[in-house]
Amino acid sequence: MAKVILIRSPIELARNDQAGYGWPQINFSDHPTADSLMAAFRDHDIEVGRKAKQIRRFFNIRPGDLIVVPVPRAILLARATGEKSFGSDVGYGENRVGAKYLREPGGKIKRIPRDDLSTALETRLKIRMAVASLDEFSDELETLYSRLESGGYSNRNSQYEAENSEAIEAFKQTLLERIQQGSTFLSGGGNGMEMLVMELLKLEGYVVHRPSKRHYEGVADADIEAYRKDRFNPTKLLIQVKHHQGVTGAHGIRQLSAIEEDDAQRWLITTAVTGESTNALAEKDGIQVMDGIDFVDWLFEHYQNLSIATRSQLGLSDVPMLL
Structure with a gap:
């Protein structure tokens, strides 16, 4: 079953259909398994502390997982493609995973206002972790993703306004x-x-x-x-x-x-x-x-x-x- 993962990824990476996490000292894509990656942190005397779980969660993203990227007053939704890569051009996003973002017909990435989300989910987005599980909101987010992917709207008010405008024209x-x-x-x-x-x-x-x-x-x-x-x-x-x-x-x-x-x-x-x-x-x-x-x-x-x-x-x- 696809996982739902929050990633506080730099917005610049979304333009290239990627989501990124930090740790510029280690190239995650050089390692075949999470255990190998964690061993590399130890070999480099890098103390990860309580962030080990976040590192493993990011590394273990699989094709089809749903990625949620918080941005000011909104979120972006993307489906993970699984390709891992590394780059030093964007800070706090050196380790990257392919992510196909929902886009408008003209190519602009869709921004879903936080006001369109449930109160519980909107509250959960305030968590300070850089990588976190949102599996408990899987039904809400998967439904939202499917509706937007098929050309729908993130809430009824937006849909009504669009339909009303089309009817008037x-x-x-x-x-x-x-x-x-x-x-x-x-x-x-x-x-x-x-x-x-x-x-x-x-x-x-x-x-x-x-x-x-x-x-x-x-x-x-x-x-x-x-x-x-x-x-x-x-x-x-x-x-x-x-x-x-x-x-x-x-x-x-x-x-x-x-x-x-x-x-x-x-x-x-x-x-x-x-x-x-x-x-x-x-x-x-x-x-x-x-x-x-x-x-x-x-x-x-x-x-x-x-x-x-x-x-x-x-x-x-x-x-x-x-x-």
Whole structure:
């Protein structure tokens, strides 16, 4: 049966999938047995005292043993591979054993917060020994290792947060695709999208107005004018709204740029993406751009406060979803 062993190994060794113990005077890997190793300590007149048991425990690590390495406010978990080696480049870790650490998909070593451990185990980690048995916590640690190895989380709160975040992102992506493709019940011709933006602006505290199509001359145009005034910062917005699926071009930028009004902020809001040339022109003319991803983020912030009619048009349910 695999043993569970705590090793206060220098963190530097974990990057190379190793766990280390000290004793730079003796190369453990030169010895075939623990008895041979202990004889070498005697031959070198090195008094190990009560640390003999720790030395034997480290030497006797076998492939498959579970290694626990304490780090600040967390632990690392690794499965021993059994290869013994020696190096003098890292202090207090000269004698080493191979240890395959649990890692994130990108290669970063997983850190398990101590708060995710049982109280008894967290207390046990405070033991001052450099090498200690944790066999009494084998069930807890082996279960934790298996869950993390298969892509799970160290506690239910972490799992809930991750699942909730994934569900939110999936929700926003689906909602954006439906709006882009016209798979909602918003009125057509761009009118429904404009009404939706106006409702969001009202929730932000703006007074909104839709100027007539004859209000501006030539190419100049804004679909929505919005006003908000507080004690210190009166604000006026001129907004072009584009209900597009693919890429929104620069026409909306030109429409806003042609409006002769110095004190207003100009915004292009689109359900699509904008190309580099459009973004460059917008930056040159001082126009803000909100693309589809930013728009659906804004919509998500307020969706629970939308009117019942608007939520119905978007197909948003009032029923909470279970993860």
